[in-house]
Amino acid sequence: MDLIEAIRTRRSIRGFKSTPVPHEILTSILDIARLSPSAVNQQPWEFIGLTGQSLEKAKQVNIEQASVGATVNPDCVATPPNQLTPPHSDRQIALARQLFSLMNIERENREQRAEWQRRGKRFFDAPAAILICADESIYTPKHLTPLIDIGIVTQSICLLALHHGLGTCIQQDSVFYPEALKKALDIPESKRIIVALAIGYPDWDFEANQLRSPREDMDSLVTWKH
Numbered sequence: 001m002d003l004i005e006a007i008r009t010r011r012s013i014r015g016f017k018s019t020p021v022p023h024e025i026l027t028s029i030l031d032i033a034r035l036s037p038s039a040v041n042q043q044p045w046e047f048i049g050l051t052g053q054s055l056e057k058a059k060q061v062n063i064e065q066a067s068v069g070a071t072v073n074p075d076c077v078a079t080p081p082n083q084l085t086p087p088h089s090d091r092q093i094a095l096a097r098q099l100f101s102l103m104n105i106e107r108e109n110r111e112q113r114a115e116w117q118r119r120g121k122r123f124f125d126a127p128a129a130i131l132i133c134a135d136e137s138i139y140t141p142k143h144l145t146p147l148i149d150i151g152i153v154t155q156s157i158c159l160l161a162l163h164h165g166l167g168t169c170i171q172q173d174s175v176f177y178p179e180a181l182k183k184a185l186d187i188p189e190s191k192r193i194i195v196a197l198a199i200g201y202p203d204w205d206f207e208a209n210q211l212r213s214p215r216e217d218m219d220s221l222v223t224w225k226h
Contacts, residue, residue, distance in 0.1 A: 006162045011213075013167030013198070014099075014119070015206025016126040020051070021199065025164050026128060033156040036149075044138045044146035045153050046191065048131040054185060055129055058174070061184045062121035065177040072176045075192040076139075076147065095213055102207040120173045126198035130157065131175065133191045150194050157197060167202035167209075170195060 030047050038044065050058055084092055099105075105112040123129045132150055139146045158168045174196045175181065182189060202209055 001162050006159045010158055010162060012169045013202045014124045014169055014208040015203040016124060016200035017203050018127060019201050021128045029157055029160045032160055033153050036153040036156045038149035039145045044134045044149050046133045048133060050129040057184045058181060059122045061180045062174060062177060063118060065180050066121055070177055074172060074176055075178045076194045078172055098211055099208055102211055123174050123198040124169055126200040128199045130197040130199060131193050132195050133193050136190045136192055139192050154195060161199055165201060166199055169198040171198060
């Protein structure tokens with residue numbers, strides 16, 4: 001797929017076919033993505049691929065932690081949606097309304113909304129997932145540039161996936177409980193789980209996959225200094 005077309009057409013996939021993704025394809029994607037640029041060539045990223053039993057373990061841990069009301073304590077702290085301010089909060093609310101409308105989830109239906117949240121914690125039932133991590137020696141409160149680098153490599157993975165007919169969803173809600181995940185998956189405590197990617201073949205009959213979130217006009221984002 002042409003690079004420009006890939007950037008224009010990529011979207012978050014929240015419904016996947018059960019078809020397994022060949023290990024060779026996942027390996028190829030990560031092998032090329034590792035060539036992404038990073039500050040001073042620090043290459044802070046580490047990848048943990050989840051398929052089969054390991055993925056089922058991760059799903060189970062997430063659902064169990066959520067069901068008992070475990071404290072959300074991600075290794076990479078993001079701004080909670082209810083603490084965003086306009087215009088960012090407006091975009092988040094608009095996205096939720098679009099998604100719930102496509103999925104026929106009523107605002108007052110708590111069980112429907114809870115099931116949607118559980119679906120996210122199951123990596124949207126994708127047949128594979130990738131955890132993108134950084135070692136605690138490189139990712140610290142005083143050294144946050146690895147987050148920029150991990151953002152770059154995450155974009156690379158998403159675009160490379162399109163080349164193979166795969167879809168992705170960049171997630172944080174599936175790594176809300178890093179300590180439980182590390183224990184279940186035998187991940188060293190020294191690793192910080194920054195973000196997750198659900199990856200698989202898109203189910204285009206799944207309503208949420210029809211969502212195309214809008215972007216701001218370029219004129220509102222760019223200031224030229226001549």
